[in-house]
Amino acid sequence: MTVSPLPGTAGVGSPVAMLERPTTAQRVADVLRERVLHGELRSGTQVAELQLSAALGVSRNTLREAFQILIGERLLVHEPHRGVFVRRLRTPDVRDIYTFRRLVECAALAHPVQSAHAGHFAHDAGSPDLSDLAAAVADGRAAARRRAWHEVGTADVRFHVAVTALGGSERLDQVMRSLFAELRLAFQLVPDPRALHRPFLARNAEILALADQGDHERSSRRMRSYLDAAEAQIVAAVESG
Amino acid sequence: MTVSPLPGTAGVGSPVAMLERPTTAQRVADVLRERVLHGELRSGTQVAELQLSAALGVSRNTLREAFQILIGERLLVHEPHRGVFVRRLRTPDVRDIYTFRRLVECAALAHPVQSAHAGHFAHDAGSPDLSDLAAAVADGRAAARRRAWHEVGTADVRFHVAVTALGGSERLDQVMRSLFAELRLAFQLVPDPRALHRPFLARNAEILALADQGDHERSSRRMRSYLDAAEAQIVAAVESG
DNA sequence: GCATATTTGTCCGTATGTATA
DNA sequence: CTATACATACGGACAAATATG
Numbered sequence: 001m002t003v004s005p006l007p008g009t010a011g012v013g014s015p016v017a018m019l020e021r022p023t024t025a026q027r028v029a030d031v032l033r034e035r036v037l038h039g040e041l042r043s044g045t046q047v048a049e050l051q052l053s054a055a056l057g058v059s060r061n062t063l064r065e066a067f068q069i070l071i072g073e074r075l076l077v078h079e080p081h082r083g084v085f086v087r088r089l090r091t092p093d094v095r096d097i098y099t100f101r102r103l104v105e106c107a108a109l110a111h112p113v114q115s116a117h118a119g120h121f122a123h124d125a126g127s128p129d130l131s132d133l134a135a136a137v138a139d140g141r142a143a144a145r146r147r148a149w150h151e152v153g154t155a156d157v158r159f160h161v162a163v164t165a166l167g168g169s170e171r172l173d174q175v176m177r178s179l180f181a182e183l184r185l186a187f188q189l190v191p192d193p194r195a196l197h198r199p200f201l202a203r204n205a206e207i208l209a210l211a212d213q214g215d216h217e218r219s220s221r222r223m224r225s226y227l228d229a230a231e232a233q234i235v236a237a238v239e240s241g
Numbered sequence: 242m243t244v245s246p247l248p249g250t251a252g253v254g255s256p257v258a259m260l261e262r263p264t265t266a267q268r269v270a271d272v273l274r275e276r277v278l279h280g281e282l283r284s285g286t287q288v289a290e291l292q293l294s295a296a297l298g299v300s301r302n303t304l305r306e307a308f309q310i311l312i313g314e315r316l317l318v319h320e321p322h323r324g325v326f327v328r329r330l331r332t333p334d335v336r337d338i339y340t341f342r343r344l345v346e347c348a349a350l351a352h353p354v355q356s357a358h359a360g361h362f363a364h365d366a367g368s369p370d371l372s373d374l375a376a377a378v379a380d381g382r383a384a385a386r387r388r389a390w391h392e393v394g395t396a397d398v399r400f401h402v403a404v405t406a407l408g409g410s411e412r413l414d415q416v417m418r419s420l421f422a423e424l425r426l427a428f429q430l431v432p433d434p435r436a437l438h439r440p441f442l443a444r445n446a447e448i449l450a451l452a453d454q455g456d457h458e459r460s461s462r463r464m465r466s467y468l469d470a471a472e473a474q475i476v477a478a479v480e481s482g
Numbered sequence: 483g484c485a486t487a488t489t490t491g492t493c494c495g496t497a498t499g500t501a502t503a
Numbered sequence: 504c505t506a507t508a509c510a511t512a513c514g515g516a517c518a519a520a521t522a523t524g
Contacts (some may be wrong), residue, residue, distance in 0.1 A: 008375045011391065023319075023321060023491075023492095024491075024492070025309070025491095048509080048510095049509080049510070050508095050509075055501095058493090059491085059492060059493045059494070060490085060493095060494095060510095061493075061494095062492065062493080063491070064302075064306055064510095064511095065305055065309050068266065068309035068310050069309055069313060070465075071311060072309070072313030072314070073313070077284055078264070080264060080500090080510090080511095081499080081500045081501065081510060081511075082500085082501070082509090083508085083510065084501095084510095084512080096395075096410050096411055097410075097412070097414055098406075099408070099409050099410040100410040100412055100413050103345065103349065103352070103408045103410065104344065104348075104349050105346070106352070107345075107347070107348035107351075108344065111344070112365070113340065138316060152397050167340070167341075167344045168340050168344075169337050169338075169340040169341040169344065170337055171337055171338070171341055171420075172340075172341050172344065174279050175416055179412075182506075186416075194478070197506090207467070264511075264512095265511080265512070266512095287491075290489075290490070291488095291489070291490090291492095299512085299513085300512060300513045300514065301490095301513095301514090302514095303511090303512065303513080305490095305491090320515075321490090321491090321520090321522070322490060322519080322520045322521060323490080324489070324490070324521095325490090326505090357504075363491085389495075389510090
């Protein structure tokens, strides 16, 4: 497979995507990010410079620029004079991520910001816009009916991204999107995606319902309990794997 | 000035510094970061590849790797086929940063985590460790007595980093450190650093006192008011400059 | 509006040092 | 311990895009 030099349609998934026409290094980073997130490049495996640059049809220089991008996103790690490897999450990493999520997501639910920055300059009188949350819950349920557990997981992430958006900060959204990407490195270790995501459908619905009633305090507390449970599951998966 | 190829003592200030011996690109990034943060490279100025690589004594390829690191930290921006520029904060950027800070710092004060991750595995029974906050307040006051307004600013940042640390997540700390670096780009536009930092000495002390009394709720609310006031000042500076 | 100079984007070849079989 | 493979870093080259006169 080669990365075509100039055109290219990627870049949407990039946390740094602005209105900037992607350079080759950017597109290579996009390709590698996708491969890491889809598990084609598994945690701990080395991504060899020479081999990859040949496979992608780019120079080693360009590839190394792409590496720096993904190292900054914590998806790759650099070991001096040994090379670049797909990041491997350890238990403390997972705990740290969930501590982060508890702080951010609970605060976003407890103190949602009136105008959630994004477009449709809204009916933001008082109550926040929960339509993205509702859509994510609906999608998750539909996917569960179809037994499409991977899509249930995707909807779950979308729900929590939407919760983060209640905080009203674009860069917070971006940080959290990057953090969820990191988490996928650990999700891959979970043997049964159904057992992972299924129980959280009802929890998300409950959190949404409480927020919709304007009971931000209880909504936030339910989120905390959700995250505690999720952390325990992921930690278990990481420690067994 | 040249960047010596292998040894080097820098790297401490880097947000991504682990226990990793810095590569040349890392050290170049450290040098450039310092220059940007100290205002030697001013907002909006272009950092030309050829000129800089000659000045630093590194190849263009290595310099471009360093660029990617700093672009990821949002200190530089890349404009395709035009070059790399020192980031310039606009009003929406500043507002976004303060929205972020309100959410994180207020939440950290309202719900401090028992063991604040870092070493000294503590007397963390119940009450959080506020010694870093107290030290920052003391340093700020001492600097104010010496009329050292720049150091007052440094102590102020230290105070808020310490507040963030109450959240108990290392990567949250790292994100916030990076965010404060970004903010320095705007601080540079403020004509009178005394007028900027002086009024916040008393506020920080008050926030600390409330937290020390265990009144997390009011401490958090005081922080919110601090941040609203600070945002207004920085926005004014950005819009005038 | 056009021709030219400059700078970026990208590639290649290569020398050196470091880790590992 | 030697040998091999690989990462590190440099310099040169050329096309393409942008800035300049």
